Amino acid sequence: MLTMNNINKVYQTDMVQTHALRDFNLQVEEGEFIAVTGPSGSGKTTFLNIAGMLETFTNGQYLLDGVDVGSLNDNQRADLRNQKIGFIFQGFNLIPDLNLFENIEVPLRYRGIKATERKRRVMERLEQVGLASRAKHLPQQLSGGQQQRVAIARALAGEPRFLLADEPTGNLDSLMARQVMELLEQINRDGATIVMVTHDPELARRAPRNIQVVDGQLADFTLYQGNPAVAVGA
């Protein structure tokens, strides 16, 4: 599903070069649920942004579902992102002017899906996260947990095979965090591949596979449960 070979990401300023990722190697198989942990500034988010094609990398090779991401231009990356990747953010990142229905509809519009099909998919996702009755509500009229469920519904609306979650429970209390985590586990069981960045060791332990990023490199990994470990370079 995802293969990164010797990915480097260097932020260059006039005076300083910062290596956010160094010879980063990772392979993620279809259907995996991976928790990425590591100290602040270790490169977790950079990895996630590169995985989601929100940032480019300095050198190395990144294959997403067999496609060499390094050879794509911006429009092609946007298309690929829209087709294959769903994002879940710590801050939910719902668009405040749009109601829940319209928020979930956004990725479908960019994919050029017709209105009737969009409506079917959006309502299906709202049902899935238990918020169908709130379709016309604005994000600010919901609790944090509900907003994150909407964000998950939005990430799922395009039926992506790959979900990237950046601290999805970071802004939630423990009860809501558990509910969101259960939802993600359900989504994983339904077949989606999930890579989740988290600071929370308890949440990380619930993921079948754990990897740790330290100083821009994969430092270690631990298999808590589930499938045998896939070879991961450090």
Place this chain on the structure above:
Amino acid sequence: MFLHYVDLSWRSFKRTPMVSALMVFAIAIGIGVTMTSLSIYHMMTKDPIPNKSERLHHVQLQTMDDGEGYWSKDDVPFQVTYQDAINLQNGNFPYLRSAMYKAGFSVHLNSAQFKPFVQEVRLSSKDIFQMFDLQFIYGGTWTQQQQDDIAPVVVISKSINERLFKGVNSVGQSFYLDDIYVQVVGVIEDWHTPVKYYDPNNGSFNDPENIFMPFTMGAAYEITTAGNTNGWKHEPDNTFKELLASENLWWQFWVQLENAQEKEEFGQYLMSYMQQQQTLGRFNREQLTYNLFNVMELMDYRGVVKHDNQIMVALSFMFLAVCIANILSILLAKFLRRAPEVGVRRALGASKRQVFYQHLVEVTLLGLLGGVLGIILAQLGLWGVRASHGAYDALASMDVTMLFAAPAIAMVACIIAGLYPAWIVCKTAPAIYLKSQ
């Protein structure tokens, strides 16, 4: 997707109503000022008779002796003498033609109940109505016989007919021009032309005349001109007869030539006419020359649109540019404030191009609203021009072209203003905002 972008733009306006209103007002002010001056310029420069301007030709003859000068750019006098006007009017060629000049009369019904009024009257040939596309409501032009017999007949405009005869069919009715008792033979629609192209010697933007009479009455009734008379020769011109026999220039002459061949043939006619006049002691010069300009050529030659008008239009566009600069800075601030949302959209699959288009649609909509408001402001400006300069009544108006041009210019202006902000926001790295939002 376009309608979706329009919807998003409208939501954006509602989210920041004061800023949006400020931008709409800024573009409206710019458009209002620009369209006011541009509309006047447009009316000044537009073809006043588009279906015939190529065929109607104005005659100028270089009648002055060698060594004499005139203030035209090529030294050729703008008008013609009575002798030349009459000779050409009676010339043996098959084209519609009209010698003409402007006079002024007191119009009355010789009745204590009717308040007289002063009107300008055009003395012309019977062909003028056909040549200049003047449409008859009642009756028709005077006959050749009436013209030759100096019959006291007139054609009046609809508004004069309304004033004198309450709008009824007045053919056969009579009224007075000073002491001349004239009979109406025809009523035409009012002659509306923003530029008085057929006689730019007496105010290019004055209103056309509303009463027309045979030119033959001029000599018979000793009707003096109400327009300009130019003289170059020291000769007696104290009496009307002396004026008619003089080289004074006070008539205009128009001829309708259908094609280049007719123009060529008529040019040859003019040359032979001038040679013939030389045998009579006139046109004392080595090089005979004439001008035979069509309507647009004449307007250009006479400089109907002054350079000042062009400067005025340029200045108004500069003012619009200042408005655009202001809008640009407001748009930049507004769009950058929205960068986090753009980051989310980019993460959800929007390409840079789609983000760019979305913002261009917003600025285009802004321009449309500003353009519509600008039309209202321009109408106020034009009303102000009309109120302060009566001679600009026909010019200070907005035709359909300008009505469509206003929002088009506003939209283009806003797109220009929005290009940079839209480009900046579309190339914003989305990752920066996704974490911090």
